[in-house]
Amino acid sequence: MxxxxxxxxxxxxxxxxxxxxxxxxxxxxxxxxxxxxxxxxxxxxxxxxxxxxxxxxxxxxxxxxxxxxxxxxxxxxxxxxxxxxxxxxxxxxxxxxxxxxxxxxxxxxxxxxxxxxxxxxxxxxxKLCFAITEPNAGTNSFAMSTLATPAAGGGWRLSGQKVFISGARDADFMLVVARTTKAAEVKHRTDGMSLFVVDMKTPGIKLQQLNIQVETAERQYMVFFDNVELPADAVIGEPGKGAKLMFEGLNSERLLAAGAALGLGDYALSKAVTYANDRKPFGKPIGSYQALQHRLALAKAEIEAARLMTYDAADRFDNGEDAGAHANMAKLLASRAAVAAIDATLQVHGGYGFDRDYDVVTLWPMIRLLEIAPINNEMLMNYVGEHVLGLPKSY
Ligand SMILES: Cc1cc2nc3c(=O)[nH]c(=O)nc-3n(C[C@H](O)[C@H](O)[C@H](O)COP(=O)(O)OP(=O)(O)OC[C@H]3O[C@@H](n4cnc5c(N)ncnc54)[C@H](O)[C@@H]3O)c2cc1C
Incomplete structure (x- = not known):
């Protein structure tokens, strides 16, 4: 091929x-x-x-x-x-x-x-990492409880807890999404959120490494903030108006995740093709069997379609258009295509797919992760359902 x-x-x-x-x-x-x-x-x-x-x-x-x-x-x-x-x-x-x-x-x-x-x-x-997810709020980021309160001298005091923060140990700074007004005290759930850049050496920050099975060099951490003192200039933009700023960033995150899915999907397929051309338990390469070949071909077609959508969405984003719908759909399609690709790759490898030395089963968690993080695909379909199709909100 x-x-x-x-x-x-x-x-x-x-x-x-x-x-x-x-x-x-x-x-x-x-x-x-x-x-x-x-x-x-x-x-x-x-x-x-x-x-x-x-x-x-x-x-x-x-x-x-x-x-x-x-x-x-x-x-x-x-x-x-x-x-x-x-x-x-x-x-x-x-x-x-x-x-x-x-x-x-x-x-x-x-x-x-x-x-x-x-x-x-x-x-x-x-290096800069990013912290929004909280143990109790999960996908519902607006329910977060990490709170920054004004301190004497114009600074802030940050207290709370974040979870699953990738690369927290290796980062110099962390962009933290926190509430500056508690969720129970705001008119609209998007009010009262602010973005802070936190220097990771600031006293009061503690990290606890999580036991996550995803083959990337970045590990995930629970991050505790205990009365962390932040200078006045740690806040990005206007305090309390951080939700809109955050969403601008999240669209680019969707596209970066889509890019990872496209590349990993193709990487998996290239392993599948090499193996399927070589392996001949009945004398013919297993790649000639349509049950396998068509699965790989379909995954490839889905990756290419998702690739078109991803770069179209990225182009829209860069041109200042509202790229929300396209970015969400791109990440949804790219992550699904990549999962189809790794699943077909695992099937092609038979039992050897489960041998870590073949590095197929080791790829699976990272690819499967992309259907859940940085945002789960159900939320993307919710977005399409509500904002593209005009259907009622379900949650
Ligand atoms: C390896 C890894 C790296 C990560 N890195 C970071 C990071 O660097 N920074 C960061 O802030 N976070 C990070 N995360 C967190 C990640 O973004 C969250 O795990 C993810 O957004 C889902 O949150 P949750 O795990 O609390 O799931 P929950 O909110 O508990 O949701 C569980 C499941 O319920 C379903 N669901 C939830 N809400 C809805 C809904 N409204 N409609 C339909 N279905 C729904 C979905 O299927 C979802 O998968 C990382 C996670 C992992 C595993």
Whole structure:
């Protein structure tokens, strides 16, 4: 087979923008392939060498304007990077959370905040993670209880708890979504939410590593904030109005997640094709059996369709259009296509699919995760049902 290329068939301009990024990324992943990331996971360490190299080639600065130390381009370019890394079997959750976290800071932060929290992430010198999920609120982020209250001197005091925070140990800063007015005291559930950038070295922050079975170098943490003192300039944009800012970032997160799904789906298929061409229990390659071949072909077609939608949505986002519906649908379709691809890949490998050394069963949790995080697919279908089709809200 022609190996999956990760190319879109959308407009030629979009195609060439994607191709440029993917070529640059391939230069890095040749040096730091999947075996490197698996070694980092085994040693429980952040892939520093890979990160520095991505920074050196300006890839971490994608989507950030050059005036802020970035490499320009938009969500389309950073999504293409995320796809390219996944296509090489080197998915990184950090790119998703950094890509998301930088959006509200660049759009609504002051020049000082951008220089302090965004510019150093473009070289890889500093890392930014993102914390919204709480143990009791779960998907219903508006029910969060982490609270920041004004402190003497214009600063804030932050108390509460976040869960599943990827890369919290390795990050220098965390973009935290917190309430500045309790949920019970606001007129509308979106009121009273604020975004804070928290320096991870601030006293009062404690991390507890979770036992999550997903093969990425970033581990997940429960994060406790106990009266954490924040300076006045830790808040991004207007206090109490953070929900809108957060949603702007979440659309880019959906697209980054879609990019990861597309790349991982194609990566899984390439493993399936190699194995299916080689394995001949009845004398013919198992890839000639249509029960397997059609499953792989359908997964490939679904990945390509999702790819068109993903880059179309990214282009809309970068052009300032309301890309919510398209970004949600893109992540929904890409994650489903990727799950179809890994499931077919597992079937092709028979019993060997469960041997960790074949690195098929090890790919499955990361791909399956994308149907649940950063947002579960049911919420995306709720969005389409309500906002695209005009159906009543169910929850
Ligand atoms: C590996 C990993 C990394 C993560 N990284 C981060 C991170 O860096 N930062 C961060 O803030 N969070 C992170 N998360 C959290 C992730 O975003 C949440 O797990 C996810 O949003 C779902 O929340 P929950 O687990 O509380 O599920 P719940 O809210 O308990 O939902 C459980 C299930 O119920 C269904 N459901 C829930 N609500 C509805 C509804 N209204 N309609 C229909 N069905 C519904 C869905 O099927 C959902 O999967 C991560 C999670 C994992 C596992």
């Amino acid at each position: 022609t190996p999956p290329t990760g190319r879109t068939t959308a407009s030629s301009i979009i195609q060439s923008r994607i191709r440029d990024i993917q070529e640059a990324a391939r230069g890095v992943t040749k040096q730091y392939p999947r075996s490197y990331i698996l070694q980092c996971i085994k040693e429980d360490r952040f892939p520093d060498e890979l990160w520095r190299e991505l920074g050196k080639f300006g890839l971490l600065g994608l989507s950030i304007p050059e005036e802020h130390g970035g490499s320009g381009g938009g969500v389309l370019e950073i999504t293409a990077l995320n796809e390219a890394l996944a296509l090489a079997g080197v998915p990184t959750l950090f790119l998703v959370v950094t890509g998301l976290g930088r959006v509200p800071i660049v759009r609504h932060g002051t020049a000082d905040q951008i220089a302090k929290y965004v510019t150093p992430t473009c070289t890889g010198e500093k």
